Amino acid sequence: MNQSNIAVERTQKKTNAYAWYVVILCMLAYIFSFIDRQILALMIEPIKADLQLSQSPLNHL
Numbered sequence: 867m868n869q870s871n872i873a874v875e876r877t878q879k880k881t882n883a884y885a886w887y888v889v890i891l892c893m894l895a896y897i898f899s900f901i902d903r904q905i906l907a908l909m910i911e912p913i914k915a916d917l918q919l920s921q922s923p924l925n926h927l
Contacts, residue, residue: 913919
């Protein structure tokens with residue numbers, strides 16, 4: 867192996883690591899978004915009772 871091959875391999879390893887880092891960040895963002903929507907769906911009745919709202923204003927949430 868010569869120096870250029872070693873440099874290319876190092877660059878590819880860094881690129882692959884960064885790609886996986888981005889994939890994991892996107893996956894975590896999706897998971898948090900999903901959990902946030904589910905929490906709102908579970909808490910809609912207590913929110914409606916506490917704020918004495920009808921169904922119409924809650925549709926905007």
